[in-house]
Amino acid sequence: MARIVMKFGGTSVADLDRIRHVAARVKREVDAGNEVAVVVSAMAGTTNRLVAWCTQLSALYDAREYDAVVATGEQVTAGLMAIALQTLGVNARSWQGWQVPLATDDAHGRARIEAIDGAELMRRLQSGQVPVVAGFQGIGPDRRVTTLGRGGSDTSAVALAAALGAERCDIYTDVDGVYTTDPRIVARARKLAKIAYEEMLELASVGAKVLQTRSVELAMKERVRVQVLSSFDDGTSLGGDLPGTLVVDEDEIVEKEIVSGIAYSRDEAKVTVRGVPDRPGVAAAIFGPLSAAAINVDMIVQNVSADGTTDLTFTLGRADLPRAEKTLGEHRAEIGFLSLLTDREVAKISVVGVGMRSHSGVASTMFRTLATKGINIQVISTSEIKVSVLIDAEYTELAVRALHTAYGLDA
Ligand code: ADP
Ligand code: ASP
Ligand code: MG
Numbered sequence: 100m101a102r103i104v105m106k107f108g109g110t111s112v113a114d115l116d117r118i119r120h121v122a123a124r125v126k127r128e129v130d131a132g133n134e135v136a137v138v139v140s141a142m143a144g145t146t147n148r149l150v151a152w153c154t155q156l157s158a159l160y161d162a163r164e165y166d167a168v169v170a171t172g173e174q175v176t177a178g179l180m181a182i183a184l185q186t187l188g189v190n191a192r193s194w195q196g197w198q199v200p201l202a203t204d205d206a207h208g209r210a211r212i213e214a215i216d217g218a219e220l221m222r223r224l225q226s227g228q229v230p231v232v233a234g235f236q237g238i239g240p241d242r243r244v245t246t247l248g249r250g251g252s253d254t255s256a257v258a259l260a261a262a263l264g265a266e267r268c269d270i271y272t273d274v275d276g277v278y279t280t281d282p283r284i285v286a287r288a289r290k291l292a293k294i295a296y297e298e299m300l301e302l303a304s305v306g307a308k309v310l311q312t313r314s315v316e317l318a319m320k321e322r323v324r325v326q327v328l329s330s331f332d333d334g335t336s337l338g339g340d341l342p343g344t345l346v347v348d349e350d351e352i353v354e355k356e357i358v359s360g361i362a363y364s365r366d367e368a369k370v371t372v373r374g375v376p377d378r379p380g381v382a383a384a385i386f387g388p389l390s391a392a393a394i395n396v397d398m399i400v401q402n403v404s405a406d407g408t409t410d411l412t413f414t415l416g417r418a419d420l421p422r423a424e425k426t427l428g429e430h431r432a433e434i435g436f437l438s439l440l441t442d443r444e445v446a447k448i449s450v451v452g453v454g455m456r457s458h459s460g461v462a463s464t465m466f467r468t469l470a471t472k473g474i475n476i477q478v479i480s481t482s483e484i485k486v487s488v489l490i491d492a493e494y495t496e497l498a499v500r501a502l503h504t505a506y507g508l509d510a
Pocket of ligand 2 (some may be wrong): 108109140141146172234235248249250251252253
């Protein structure tokens, strides 16, 4: 007998048949004597539609109202899942974020979980009830609904597993584990039986959507045992061989690869600030106001220039581009730039692996491989276990496939 949190993503609850299928899977775990809490995402496509409605009304929408809109997707699936479970004779009830309560900070649209009061859920679990919690949402200090950023239901699930002291947090999705790269782009991607927290964290943060970055951060900090599984196969996760991927400590991985995975992100945009004076304080004048507007900047390059002015290029999340343009426009006089160039047709490609700490040559292999394919590198950034490059979005798939082969990852 164990206490487990089972999280189901959008494609796993995409329609009523999928919801019935998943409910039967939950019932199996309950029948095996486990205490089960369920976390659900919105039905596939729902969140995208809700986000599009907000941005169509205003690119500079009020994030509190955005949250009021986008949190509804998960409310629907939580209720539907509870009904599907009840139909199978399972004692279940739905919970919205504010009912738990799952308290967050006030960063609407990308809120961080601050505390979960698990006491009432724990009593329900112990009395044999299955709580079905709406993922992705919480309640802020302003008593308004908040959402946790795209993919945030993973984080809801891990946080709940920590609050309930669960033995496992099973993340059910539409692929059967974490692969060396997105298996939808590279058919020869290999499934990893285990991946280190640090590598998963880095892969998630550079675009591998299979787990939200914060969910991995939290799992690492709270020592939650996370397993990624498919809700489409019918293998059981009870005992025996684990069919999915387990996220573990680095020292639990015997055969360490130099590069363990490749990720891409098409959610980037590039901004070039042309003709800024080349003197101390200019970077602060540009990035200070962006940071005050809660806009995260990722890669940065500054060019040298002969005539006392320079160009500064940086990348940010594409969704933040309208606000960044507005913010820089408002500070144009202090910064003193000539013009702003923006480009949405860019992609970030990253190679990740803990082996990079002790092996050289990873970056040069990357640059050579891209050069062979005629792909131009616009910006480069590195960390201890990662190298990222920004390229023309058109070459995303070509780059990922070529690198996957170059690092010997093909199955
Ligand atoms: P869910 O709706 O279940 O949360 P997501 O779409 O958020 O599912 O995440 C699963 C998707 O992540 C997969 O369909 C796959 O295309 C993508 N993905 C990207 N990189 C990887 C990777 N390295 N391993 C597995 N899946 C990946
Ligand atoms: N429904 C939300 C999203 O699409 C949260 C999630 O699925 O994890 O981003
Ligand atoms: Mg997801």
